[in-house]
Amino acid sequence: MAFLVLENLSKTFGTHKAVDGLSVSVEKGEFVALLGPSGCGKTTTLQMIAGFVEPTSGAIRLEGRDLLAVKPAERGLGIVFQSYALFPHMTVAENVVFGLEMQGVAAAERTKRVAETLELVGLAAFAARFPRQMSGGQQQRVALARALVIRPQILLLDEPLSNLDAKLREEMQIELRQIQRTVGTTTILVTHDQAEAMALSDRIVVMNQGRAEQIGPPHEAYERPATPFVANFLGKTNLVNGATVRPEKISFGVSGLAGKVRTRIFQGNHWLYQVDTAAGLVTVIRQNTGEAMPAEGADVHLAWQAAS
Amino acid sequence: MKSTPYLLSLPALLLFAVVVVVPLVMTVALSFHDWGQYKGIEPVFILKNWREVFTDSYYGEMFARTFRIAFFVTLLAALFGAPEAYILNRMKSPWRGVFLLVILGPLLISVVARTLGWALLFGGNSGLVNKALMSTGLISSPLPFMFTEAGMVVALAHVLMPYMVLAVWAALQRLDPQIENAAVALGAGPFTVVRRIVLPQVMPGILSGSIIVFVLAASAFATPAIIGGRRLKVASTLAYDEFLNTLNWPLGAVIAVLLLVALVLIVVSASRLVERRYAQVFG
Ligand SMILES: Nc1ncnc2c1ncn2[C@@H]1O[C@H](COP(=O)(O)OP(=O)(O)OP(=O)(O)O)[C@@H](O)[C@H]1O
Ligand SMILES: [Mg+2]
Numbered sequence: 001m002a003f004l005v006l007e008n009l010s011k012t013f014g015t016h017k018a019v020d021g022l023s024v025s026v027e028k029g030e031f032v033a034l035l036g037p038s039g040c041g042k043t044t045t046l047q048m049i050a051g052f053v054e055p056t057s058g059a060i061r062l063e064g065r066d067l068l069a070v071k072p073a074e075r076g077l078g079i080v081f082q083s084y085a086l087f088p089h090m091t092v093a094e095n096v097v098f099g100l101e102m103q104g105v106a107a108a109e110r111t112k113r114v115a116e117t118l119e120l121v122g123l124a125a126f127a128a129r130f131p132r133q134m135s136g137g138q139q140q141r142v143a144l145a146r147a148l149v150i151r152p153q154i155l156l157l158d159e160p161l162s163n164l165d166a167k168l169r170e171e172m173q174i175e176l177r178q179i180q181r182t183v184g185t186t187t188i189l190v191t192h193d194q195a196e197a198m199a200l201s202d203r204i205v206v207m208n209q210g211r212a213e214q215i216g217p218p219h220e221a222y223e224r225p226a227t228p229f230v231a232n233f234l235g236k237t238n239l240v241n242g243a244t245v246r247p248e249k250i251s252f253g254v255s256g257l258a259g260k261v262r263t264r265i266f267q268g269n270h271w272l273y274q275v276d277t278a279a280g281l282v283t284v285i286r287q288n289t290g291e292a293m294p295a296e297g298a299d300v301h302l303a304w305q306a307a308s
Numbered sequence: 309m310k311s312t313p314y315l316l317s318l319p320a321l322l323l324f325a326v327v328v329v330v331p332l333v334m335t336v337a338l339s340f341h342d343w344g345q346y347k348g349i350e351p352v353f354i355l356k357n358w359r360e361v362f363t364d365s366y367y368g369e370m371f372a373r374t375f376r377i378a379f380f381v382t383l384l385a386a387l388f389g390a391p392e393a394y395i396l397n398r399m400k401s402p403w404r405g406v407f408l409l410v411i412l413g414p415l416l417i418s419v420v421a422r423t424l425g426w427a428l429l430f431g432g433n434s435g436l437v438n439k440a441l442m443s444t445g446l447i448s449s450p451l452p453f454m455f456t457e458a459g460m461v462v463a464l465a466h467v468l469m470p471y472m473v474l475a476v477w478a479a480l481q482r483l484d485p486q487i488e489n490a491a492v493a494l495g496a497g498p499f500t501v502v503r504r505i506v507l508p509q510v511m512p513g514i515l516s517g518s519i520i521v522f523v524l525a526a527s528a529f530a531t532p533a534i535i536g537g538r539r540l541k542v543a544s545t546l547a548y549d550e551f552l553n554t555l556n557w558p559l560g561a562v563i564a565v566l567l568l569v570a571l572v573l574i575v576v577s578a579s580r581l582v583e584r585r586y587a588q589v590f591g
Contacts, residue, residue: 052489073492085490089508098504102495150494 001064003028003186004049004154009058010210011044018044020210021058026154026188031180033189033197036207037233042190043082045207046156049188051075062153073102078147078185082159084139086131092118092142093127099150117149120179137168144176148183155180155187161196173199194234198222206230222246240279247272247285249304252294256303257282264296275300339561349557357562371566374542377460378526384465385521389472390514394506396473397480415470423531426463427454455539463535464525471524472517479513480506515582523571543567 002025011019019041026032034042047053049060051072060067067075087095093114100110118124121141131139140160147155160176161169177200180187191197197204198218206214206221206229214226225231231244238245240257248270259277271293273284282302286293294300339357342350361367396407414422429437430453438450453459483506484490491505529544536545543563550560 050489050493052492072489073495073497075493076495077493079490079493081486081490083484083486085484085486087487087491087505087509098491098496099494102500146490146494 002026003030003063004188005059005061006045006049007059007061009045009048009060010056011041011048011053012056017210019048019055022207022210022212024205024212024215026186028186029184030203031177031187031189031201033191033201033204034207035191035194035197035204035233038192040207041210042192042207043158046079046158046188046190049154050077050079050156076150076153078150078152078155080140080143080147080155080157080160082162084131084143086139086142086146088131090130091127092123092129092131092134092145095131095142096145096149099146103150113149117145120148120182121145122175136163137172140164140172141175144179148179148185152185155185157187157189159191160189162191162193169196176200198234206233208233236283236285238282240277240282245304247283248287250282250284250302251286251304252284252300253303254301256301258299258301261294261296261298261300264293275302277302335561336565338558339565341558343556343558348555357558360559361562361566367563370541370546371543371570373457373540374526374544374567375570377457377464377532377542378522380461381464381468381525382518382522384461385469385472386514386518388465389469389517390476390510392469393473393476393480394502394510397477411473412470414467419467419528419530420534422467423463423534426459426466427534430454430459454535455537456535457540460532460535460540460542464528464531467528467531468521468524471520472514475517475520476510476513479510483509512582512586515578519575519578519582523575526571527567 004026006022006024009019009022010017022041022045024032034045036042044053048055049067051067051070055068087098090098096114096117097110100113105113114127115124118127121144123138123141123145126134126138126142131142134142140163143160157176161172164172173196180200189197189200201218203216204214204218204221205212208229214221214230221230222234225234225244228244231237236247238247238250257277257279259275259282261273262276262281263274265272266288268288270288271286273286273294275282275284284302338349340353340355342352342354342356344350392411396404396411399407427435429435430451432438432454433442433450435450435453438447438453441447442450453462487505487509488501491501496504526542527544528542529548532540532542532545533548536542538545538549541549544567547560547563547567550556550563554560
């Protein structure tokens with residue numbers, strides 16, 4: 001039996017269906033991402049699991065027990081909010097220890113666990129700082145430590161990395177994944193960044209207008225999108241003669257679909273091409289291997305393997 | 309040109325000098341002049357008025373009363389205003405606007421009218437509330453309200469409450485909307501959330517509201533004049549009397565200057581304290 005089950009979950013604000021019959025089951029220790037465009041109901045779903053928003057209909061079960069009957073303060077979930085929502089008047093250590101005090105953990109044990117958790121997120125030296133005195137990435141780790149220290153049954157992350165710049169975000173993704181592996185906490189991540197969802201999660205739930213369009217491992221969703229929406233949302237696609245083809249699957253060859261390079265953009269590790277063909281404009285991505293590549297205006301032929 | 313900003317602000321500076329600095333300097337100068345029942349004001353330099361205020365215990369008591377009243381008004385305003393602002397902030401859309409209007413509406417009504425309202429309710433035997441309470445037999449004689457310090461405190465707290473509510477409200481607006489949820493998710497009950505998360509964060513708002521209310525209460529004129537009358541005087545009503553009834557302007561000037569200096573000192577040191585205390589945390 002699955003660890004956490006969302007069953008036909010719906011939430012209606014006035015007449016607007018924010019979440020519409022969502023069913024997901026999450027295994028213990030699994031890392032699941034809720035992925036979708038802005039306003040598709042990701043935060044609402046997470047808030048229903050946390051207990052801050054009451055579902056209009058549907059059920060949430062944790063290890064078979066009805067979670068909706070449990071008060072938010074007693075659900076024992078770790079949450080990292082998009083804004084971090086750190087307590088600004090408390091030091092890092094005070095922020096992290098707060099949850100343990102609420103659980104009535106003994107003082108000696110509290111000190112030990114706070115130290116351990118700060119060590120885990122690499123902030124051992126920052127215990128006496130106030131949140132204001134820390135960078136965005138450090139604050140994000142404080143928020144993570146505060147959520148992890150209570151040893152939550154489930155970790156809920158609401159766009160935890162969206163406030164960080166691209167480079168730091170990538171570093172934090174790796175760190176987040178490592179920490180989650182170490183601790184083994186079942187994790188649900190909300191994000192609108194498909195690269196982040198694919199990099200971190202075991203399975204992704206692609207959401208659109210409150211509904212799950214596809215649930216599956218990232219690789220599968222990318223390679224075999226269930227709907228055109230999923231195909232588009234998970235990356236660039238070409239629609240050529242009724243078939244969807246990922247741009248990186250297309251190569252320049254001696255035969256195949258004839259075309260003329262309209263634009264060529266250098267992006268460091270790869271080249272991005274726009275090629276005019278009889279079937280319309282086709283996007284092609286080629287690895288930068290150091291070899292000479294067709295220039296703008298060149299006549300080319302495009303070849304690819306039909307999707308299996 | 310480098311001097312342009314100064315030249316541009318010159319008109320404003322001149323206006324400020326004429327309407328604020330000059331009268332202030334003149335008041336200070338006035339406090340050193342002599343005054344007699346029949347000779348009027350004599351422009352000499354003597355310390356008579358200052359000596360009188362500092363040696364006669366009447367003035368000491370009066371200043372003590374002024375600041376005691378201001379202190380309790382501030383306390384009352386904070387005790388009621390802060391929770392009021394918190395509840396207001398938690399209200400949903402239509403009600404919030406309605407109740408904000410209810411709380412701030414009184415600012416649109418003259419202080420005199422609001423204070424007279426209290427006088428109508430509690431003034432002696434004919435006050436409405438007193439009458440009602442006596443007719444039910446709950447009390448045998450009217451509640452003492454007029455000409456009492458307690459009466460002044462209650463009326464002033466009512467008059468000045470909106471300033472406290474606004475200051476705390478502004479502090480609450482700066483709170484992260486998810487911060488209470490964050491505490492709840494960690495297992496905190498509603499009381500703990502308020503005491504350990506919300507209150508410490510709105511404390512700067514409560515303190516700045518307190519400074520405003522304290523200053524306004526200590527320098528208030530209309531309410532003490534109506535409730536306290538000529539029996540129970542505070543600094544501002546006494547200064548008024550010296551200026552307009554006794555015509556002893558120099559003595560009135562001493563009281564006015566002392567009140568000003570005391571308030572400036574209190575405000576400056578209080579806000580310095582607040583700033584130092586919270587600089588690190590709220591930057
Ligand atoms: N309290 C509310 N009252 C009314 N409508 C709401 C409320 N909360 C959310 N909604 C609506 O529900 C829909 C889903 O909101 P939600 O916050 O779950 O989106 P999201 O997927 O998290 O988007 P984003 O990526 O922008 O955070 C939106 O259309 C939003 O306007
Ligand atoms: Mg959201």
